[in-house]
Amino acid sequence: MTASESVHTVTAMPTARRPGCPFDPPAELVEARRHGPLSRFVHPGGKPGWLITGYDLVRSVLADPRFSSRKELLNVGDFEVPPAPPGEFLLMDEPQHSRYRKPLVGRFTVRRMRLLTERVEQITADCLDAMEKAGPPVDLVTAFAKPIPTIVICEILGVPYEDRASFQEQIDTFMGGETTDEELVAAYTATQEYLAGLVAAKRAHPTDDILSELTDSDLTDEELRGISLILLAAGFDTTANMLSLGTFALLRHPDQFAALRDDPSLTEGAVEELLRYLSVAKTFMRTALEDVELDGRTVEAGTTVVLSYHTANHDPERFADPHVLDVRRPYGGHLAFSHGVHQCLGQQLARVEMRVAFRALLDRFPTLRLAVPADEVALRPETADIYGVKSLPVTWDRTAS
Numbered sequence: 001m002t003a004s005e006s007v008h009t010v011t012a013m014p015t016a017r018r019p020g021c022p023f024d025p026p027a028e029l030v031e032a033r034r035h036g037p038l039s040r041f042v043h044p045g046g047k048p049g050w051l052i053t054g055y056d057l058v059r060s061v062l063a064d065p066r067f068s069s070r071k072e073l074l075n076v077g078d079f080e081v082p083p084a085p086p087g088e089f090l091l092m093d094e095p096q097h098s099r100y101r102k103p104l105v106g107r108f109t110v111r112r113m114r115l116l117t118e119r120v121e122q123i124t125a126d127c128l129d130a131m132e133k134a135g136p137p138v139d140l141v142t143a144f145a146k147p148i149p150t151i152v153i154c155e156i157l158g159v160p161y162e163d164r165a166s167f168q169e170q171i172d173t174f175m176g177g178e179t180t181d182e183e184l185v186a187a188y189t190a191t192q193e194y195l196a197g198l199v200a201a202k203r204a205h206p207t208d209d210i211l212s213e214l215t216d217s218d219l220t221d222e223e224l225r226g227i228s229l230i231l232l233a234a235g236f237d238t239t240a241n242m243l244s245l246g247t248f249a250l251l252r253h254p255d256q257f258a259a260l261r262d263d264p265s266l267t268e269g270a271v272e273e274l275l276r277y278l279s280v281a282k283t284f285m286r287t288a289l290e291d292v293e294l295d296g297r298t299v300e301a302g303t304t305v306v307l308s309y310h311t312a313n314h315d316p317e318r319f320a321d322p323h324v325l326d327v328r329r330p331y332g333g334h335l336a337f338s339h340g341v342h343q344c345l346g347q348q349l350a351r352v353e354m355r356v357a358f359r360a361l362l363d364r365f366p367t368l369r370l371a372v373p374a375d376e377v378a379l380r381p382e383t384a385d386i387y388g389v390k391s392l393p394v395t396w397d398r399t400a401s
């Protein structure tokens with residue numbers, strides 16, 4: 001690209017998805033990528049920045065140490081952004097990032113997560129038993145998609161059973177994208193207060209869980225509270241929305257539903273395809289620490305760039321027919337779990353939960369279908385950090401279940 005060539009400009013982050021296409025990126029983002037992987041962008045606070053929509057460029061920035069994750073460096077308006085609280089390592093660089101992440105890595109390995117499979121299977125079976133007993137129709141979000149990851153992550157961290165419902169409600173409030181500022185602050189504060197009490201309880205009376213193990217490290221109570229918040233919120237909200245939105249996507253594509261239902265060997269690949277196709281964590285931001293050349297343009301030091309994961313995962317230069325859901329697609333390489341040093345710590349746990357849950361759901365209810373017209377399914381607002389459905393009414397044939 002030469003200096004005289006124009007660059008596509010996006011003046012506000014597009015949020016509206018095309019009618020009848022709730023799984024595709026907003027049309028304006030797709031159009032931006034057609035003009036090239038890099039577009040000029042104006043942040044909501046008025047600061048100029050860049051929007052990256054191409055797969056290769058998003059991936060390269062995620063692996064580039066010249067781009068920072070630090071919250072306080074975000075340059076999106078004429079105001080200062082405070083640093084991330086202690087322990088909330090997603091919004092930090094080295095060495096702070098490794099200080100918090102390193103003690104967790106060994107606790108979320110592929111082997112350790114696979115050892116949880118039997119417990120995930122039991123939790124899933126309990127949810128499906130309750131669904132079957134209640135009979136159709138049911139809201140799959142409340143009966144299936146939320147309880148499974150909530151119970152799993154709470155057991156891993158040692159949240160008492162009786163506290164799980166209230167915890168889930170608080171997380172829903174400050175991550176759902178539909179609250180007032182006052183409600184959001186109240187929910188966040190209540191969650192922080194609860195976690196402070198939980199950390200104190202684990203220090204006094206350790207149990208068999210990750211948080212208790214971490215109290216034996218040099219991490220402070222405040223740092224443990226921040227780490228717990230990251231793990232609980234990420235471990236619950238993203239997987240819950242993948243389960244519900246993923247089921248909705250399969251039901252909207254009956255041929256894919258039937259293929260997966262009839263061939264269990266497709267389960268692992270289908271999970272990866274749904275992760276790519278849906279990309280429920282839509283965007284992240286990075287700030288340039290120095291002048292960086294990207295796609296023939298200079299991103300100046302101090303400029304914040306927006307990385308569109310959803311558009312990158314629908315890039316036709318990386319994925320053939322990217323807007324097509326294909327559970328037989330050769331899988332690998334998607335950015336649903338990010339890339340580089342900030343690649344999702346709990347990705348193996350999420351994979352175990354999704355493989356078990358989708359397989360069990362289709363085995364138990366092979367005639368599962370929507371109980372309302374597809375255009376009546378309530379979707380989360382695009383302002384939510386994680387995309388998904390608010391409710392998913394489903395039904396099935398009792399005699400075939």
